[in-house]
Each structure stands twice: as structure tokens, then as C-alpha cells.
Amino acid sequence: MSTVYALLFIVATAVLVIGLATKIAQYARTPAPLKIPTTPAPVTQTGVVMRMFREVVFFESLFKSTKWTWIFGWLFHMALFVVLLRHLRYFMDPVWLPIELIQPFGVYAGFAMLAGLGGLLIRRIFVDRVRYISAPSDYLWLLLLIIIGVSGLMMKFVAHTDIVMVKQFFTGLMGFSIGTLPIDFALLVHLALVALLMILFPFSKLLHVPGIFFSPTRNQVDNPREKRHLADWAKAMEE
């Protein structure tokens, strides 16, 4: 079983890294031939960095849109971020001080994450407009994340897993040596679904993560009159 999981995580990591790199390369390679920032937009590069920061950290546009979606969505993403930071301790030895310090918050964040996901799921089911645009995969993503969260919290509050053993397994795996995992139901579910998420990431709507950084309406400087903007394929028309 440990070998299966070791191979699963090697494959999942490879798919995630190569898949994402391929998509990012595609986005970076594809030109944006016209200046299309949604205005009012920053007129300097620094301003664009600030806009992107507000967008990524505070979900500024979503905040303007729908407060409920913003509350649930922002709660989920920020909590997930803290939870991920907390998990770093399973991959490093010794553990960095900041990661040590956030350990207690990570547990609260686990609950906050579930609350956010629950809110999003309820919204998806009960708001007729959101239900209309939802495909089965949209529900399944929420369920996947909810089960990952629940199984993770179960290991803390219901059936303790030998976390030292888990840590040895993953630090070992990082040096490509296969150790032994504790055979606990919650852990195996948790890890299997995380690996599934990693594998599906580059083929799914989770591409919104790299996508936002490449969104021309958000990442362009509003200076078309000052600086001529020309894509290569458009330049070719002039010759």
C-alpha cells in the first residue's frame, strides 16, 4: 500500500508540475495583441502590481460583485492557504519558525475552509442562476475539497494518525526512498483525494490560479497612447 501511494504521489507531482508548466508556457507564449485593461486601470507597472495584489489577496472584483460569494470564496481560499502552510511541516526538518507559529491557527483554518466550501455548495445548489451554469464537475470539485477537509480534520479530532510516520514517509519520498505509511482509513482517503486533485489541476477550472496572472484586463498598464503596443503577428502585417 505504501508503495502504491509513493508512486501515486510521484505521478501526481509530475503531472501537476509538467501540466501547469505547459499551460503557463501556453499563456505566456500567446500574445495579447490589443490593450484591453478594464478601466479605470493603473497607468504604471507598479500600479498594476498593486491591482493584481488586491485581486489575488482580497478578491477585489468579486467583492464588488456579490458579497455572499465573496465571503464564502475568500474564507475558503485564505483558510486553504493557512492550511497549506501548516502542512509544510510534514515536508521539512527542522520546521521553520513561522510554520511552527501558525500550527494552532491551521486547525481553525481547517474549519473555516469547510465553512466556506459549504457556503459555496449551498449557493451552487439553491441560487437558480448558479445552478444553471453548474456542470457535474463543479459540484464534484466542492465535494472533493470538502472530503479532503473532513478527512484531514478527522485525523486530528476523531482517529489520530501516526503523524511522525507520515512525515518520515514524505520527507523520504522527497529523496525518492519509499517508506511506510500508517494504514488509517482517513489518511488514505485524504492522500488519495489530494493526489487526484493534483492530477486534475492542470486539466480543469483550477487553471484560474495561473490564469488570473495572465488576464489582460487585469495585468495591463493603461498607457496605449504613450507607448505603442504591438504583437508579433500584427507587426508582420505592416511589412
Place this chain on the structure above:
Amino acid sequence: MAKAEFDVPELQEYVDVPELVEGTMAHLSPYVAKPVHNTPLGFPGELVDDWHDKVLEKLDDLRSRYRSLQVYLDACVKCGACTDKCHYYLSTKDPKNMPVGRQDLLRKVYRRYNTFAGKYFPWLVGAKDLTRETLDEWYSYYHQCSQCRRCSVFCPYGIDTAEISMAAREILDSVGYGQKYCNEIIAKVHEKGNNLGLPGPAILDTLEGLEEDVFDETGVAVKYPLDVKGAEILLVTPSADFFAEPHVDGLIGYGKVFHEAGVSWTMSTTASEAGNFGMFIGSYENMRRVALRIRQAALELGVKRIVFGECGHAWRVAYAFLNTLAGPFDFLDPRYPVPQHICEYTYDLIQQGKLRFDKSTNDDMTLTFHDSCNVARATRMGDKPGGQFDIPRAVIKAVCNNYVDMDHETIGERTFCCGGGGGLLTDDLMEIRVKGALPRMTALQNVIKEEGVTHMAAICAICKSQFTKVLPYYGMEMDQIVSVHQLVSNAIILTGQNSDEEDADSDDEADGDA
């Protein structure tokens, strides 16, 4: 007043987000372009036999040329933030008029043929085969989008449905399934120099008429020059300014401002159109060809500056794309931005104290201002972000005593489209135009009732034409829409004009003139 073959929505105090009703607008499609409209633009005359493969090829081509399209097809998480933001959804309840619903018409085909999940598990991710029905659905719903970008303000990834609409229309054009209205107009620009197909002599005749009218009214010989070589400024303005009300009153105003500034200026026969419908159909090639006329006219006339008249989508192509499409403009005076908006030009003169006004000439009106969608969300005026909101208002306030804004949720970057933008300003789409105006009409009616507003000013030829047609459907008068430079025209005091006592009288007449 106006008679409709469809239900005109009743104005309420607020526009409530409706529960969706599927298919309410599925019946509406604009007239299809004929070979005579398509071939001058480089498109097949009619729907080609191998459209299925050609559509998919074109989609691939566009994905490789437009980062926006590729990223926006991938990034949507179906959060629903945009679902209640489109004026067409709010007024028709049709879920395919929700921005994401509209995008998904193309996205489901992209997923089916270009993504792993859609190829092997289409049912899981809502991927669909490309069929003839798909094509008709695209044709219908991508011509119910005014490319106003309101959805892009609220999307957490900045997904702009206009980008998707433009791509879809370009795909349709590439297989010979284009829209008559847009393609016929672009063909006219290529041939005659303006959207209306007005020949040079007709424009000259109109301008001479304007000169006579202004002289009769003010006693000042204000010139409206055409094709004058060596002029300082080339004015490029929407062709509607040459004859339609209230557009022409704006053109009269531009001329008076130039006259008082003491600057030489001219219009051009070959560039007698600010609008660039190439954008509506997403065709870079056609947009570029239309834009190059302006460069050519500037070179031939030897002007130093280019100024654009009041036109919304035109200002987008001018402000954001002109330098890209037809630049560099290193042969023009580097002290001024290329191009400038007439409001920027007038505003600068007001700041320098070079214009004198009698604001009381506009006292018979209480004004509000409609932010045109493409000016608001795709351009700027002046140096600072948001100048596109402040500068037109500053101009209005400099010439009018009575001004109030509409509900803040409906102006600025959140402004609602007039309902007729993006290639929809055609009679065969009247139903969606009238319905789409609902949010703006609601906000307007509220300030009419609560603040005593009598007129709404705009700086877009499409907005002006659209409101002139649509206001009567909602029980208002067609002349309640005015040009910003019409207000300037009313109030400006021309040096040496008929004595001040007569000003008020003569300016009142200016409304009905021309």
C-alpha cells in the same frame, strides 16, 4: 407612444434580479449578411460546406493569437459573480444572456474538442458537440451582447465577455455566417469613408448649411472645414454628427470651441467616420484597415493633432487601439496625446480660462450624464484613471447650472450600456435593444422623479441614436437625450457675437436648429 410587437418591461423603482426563464430570447437573430456584404471584408460569401472543420480551425487560430481568449476559456470557475450583471439578462431573464451563459456557448465546444476532460468525459464538464444548432445559437446570442464589459468589472479573473463575443463573431464571419448590419457598414467605410456611405459632396453641403445656421444665429462666421490641407487639427467624428439629432448639435459645439480657441482645424472626407465596426466583429484585419484611413488622412492633410468627436466605441478604438493599429504617430506634434478626445480638448481650454460661457442659457434643463460603456470601462481621458468620468462632467458643469448624477450603482465603471452598442443598433434587433435599456431607463426615471432631471447628456453616437429610439417606449421624449457639446454650444460666448442681451433668445433656438 412607440408601438412594440413585444412586451416592453414596466419601469419599477429598482431592477430586481429575475428568476431565470430559459429560451425567452432564442427567437431573436439579426439579418444574415449576404455575399455582397461579406466579400469586401475578406469573408466567404455564405455559409461554407465544411463549416464544422473550419470553425474548429478558426477557434484554434484565435486561441493562438489572443491570450485573452485562451485564458478566459480556461479560467472560469462558474462562481456566478457575473450572472446578474448584464442588462440583457436583467431584462430578458434568458440565462444565455448571463455573461457566463453566453461564454459557455463557445466554452462547451472548446472543452469538447480541445480539453482532456471534454474529449473523454463530456457529460462531466458540460462539453457539447459542435452542430448546426450550435452555430445558430451562437449567431443569436453573440448578437445579443453589446460588448459593454460590465461583466468584466465584477469577474474575479477579469473575464471579459466582449472578448468571447468578438471571437465568436469572427469565427462566424470566417465561415460566411456574419451579421448584415455590421458587415454592410464596414464595407461602406472601406468604400466611401464613413458608416453611412455619405459621399464627400453631401458632407460639404451639410457643413456649409451648418456655417449658415451658426452665422444666422450668432452673427459670427464659425467655419466647419472639410479636407483643408495644413490645418492644425484633424477632427474625426461619427458620421451621425453630420445630420442626426442631437448629434449635429454636438458637432456645432465642437466648431464653436475650435473657433474660440483660434485654432485651424479640418475634417476629412476619407476619414469622415470615427466609429470602427471592425472591433464589433473581432476582426483585427478590418479594424486595422478602417483605422489606417485616419493615419492616411492625417498624413495627406499634414495636420499636427488628431481629435475625436463624441463616440463611445470609437473612442475605445481610438484611445486604446489606434496607436497599435495605425501608429506610430511620430509625425504629429509630440506635445499632445494621440488621439485626444474632444472633451479633453474643451476641458483643457476651460482650465486655461480661454472659453467664456453664459450658463443661464442651459437653465431650462436639469442634466444628468450617461457614462457610455466603452468610454467608461475601456478608455481614459486626461492623465488620471477615472478622467473619463470626471472630465465630461466637469465640462457639463462648466456650462450648466443644474446637474445631478444618477444612482451611483449605475454610473462610472458600473454604468449600464444603453442597450444598442456593439453592433446591435439595427431595427431587426429592436426587441433586445428596448429591453436592454431597462436598467438605464430605470435610473433615469428615478432622477426625473426625485431630482427634476429633464435631459440626459451622452458622448456616444450609438447611445444618442439608441436613446432617441428607445426613450418613447418607456414613456419619455426622444429629445431628452442631448450631446455634451450641444450644451457647450448653447452656453459658449463667441467673440463678437450678437449683443449679450440677445444671447438667451438665440441660444434657445439652437436646440431646434440644423
